[in-house]
Amino acid sequence: MTNPHDLRAVPLAPAEFASQPPIEPTALPLRSQTELAAPPDWVHLDWTELAIYETVEQQFLDRGVQFENAIALVPSNPAYPPATGKTVLLAAPKSGWLAANFPQPVRYVSSCVTSSRRAVLSAFDADDRPLAQTETPSANLAGADAEIPPNLELSLHAENIHRITIQAIDGQLTLGAFRFSY
Numbered sequence: 001m002t003n004p005h006d007l008r009a010v011p012l013a014p015a016e017f018a019s020q021p022p023i024e025p026t027a028l029p030l031r032s033q034t035e036l037a038a039p040p041d042w043v044h045l046d047w048t049e050l051a052i053y054e055t056v057e058q059q060f061l062d063r064g065v066q067f068e069n070a071i072a073l074v075p076s077n078p079a080y081p082p083a084t085g086k087t088v089l090l091a092a093p094k095s096g097w098l099a100a101n102f103p104q105p106v107r108y109v110s111s112c113v114t115s116s117r118r119a120v121l122s123a124f125d126a127d128d129r130p131l132a133q134t135e136t137p138s139a140n141l142a143g144a145d146a147e148i149p150p151n152l153e154l155s156l157h158a159e160n161i162h163r164i165t166i167q168a169i170d171g172q173l174t175l176g177a178f179r180f181s182y
Contacts, residue, residue, distance in 0.1 A: 041181050043064055043065075044178075044179045045065070045178045047085060047087035050072035052087075053071055054072045055070070055071055056089055064102060065101065065180065066100070067089070067099065069091055069094055069098045069099065070089045070090065070175075071090050071092045071093070072090075074088075078142055080142070080172075081114070082176055083176025084177055088114075088175060088176055091174075096117075096170060096172065097165060097168070098165070100163065102161060102162055104182065105161055105162050105182075106161045106181060106182050107182060108155070108157050108179075109121070109123060109156050109179075110155040110177075110179050111166070111179070112152065112153050112154075112178075113140075113152055113173060113175060114141065114142070114152070114174045115174075116171040116172045117139055117169060117171030118137065118139065119136045119173050120134075120135040121154040121156060122166075123156045124164070125162055128163070131156075131158035132158040135154070139171070153177075
C-alpha cells in the first residue's frame with residue numbers, strides 16, 4: 001500500500017519551516033477560481049524542462065518569478081498526480097511550504113495544488129503585508145476518498161502582489177500548473 005505522505009524514494013527533510021512562521025488564517029478576502037475572471041495575458045510555467053530533483057529557484061526569473069524551497073519531481077506516489085505532463089514542484093527540502101517572489105508586482109496568481117493537509121495560498125505586498133488568501137478545505141490526495149479532487153486550482157487577485165506562499169502545515173504539497181498575470 002502506498003503511503004500518501006511519501007512522495008519519492010529519497011526521504012524528505014523533517015517537517016519544519018524555513019525562517020518564516022506559518023501563515024495563520026486571517027480575515028482576508030477569500031477568492032476562489034470561480035470568482036477570478038481570467039486575464040488574457042497569463043504567464044504559464046512549464047515544468048517539463050526541469051530535471052528531476054532539480055532545485056527550482058531562478059529558472060523562471062526571465063518569465064517574472066523566482067521560487068523558494070521547491071524541487072522538480074516526477075511523483076512515484078499516485079496520490080500526487082501532475083496536473084499536466086509528468087512533473088510537479090514539490091515543497092522541499094523543508095516540507096509543507098514553498099514561496100514565489102515576483103520582481104515586478106502581479107495582480108493574479110493561480111496554481112493547481114495537491115496536498116496531504118489543508119493548503120493555504122497567501123499573497124503579500126512589497127512590505128510583506130498580507131493582501132489576500134485562499135485555501136483548500138482539506139487534504140486532496142488522489143485515491144484517498146477526499147472531498148475535493150487533486151490538483152485543485154487555487155487563485156488569488158490583489159493589487160501589487162510581490163510574493164506568495166503556499167503552505168500545508170505538517171504536510172506535503174505539490175504544485176501542478178502555475179500561472180500569473182500583471
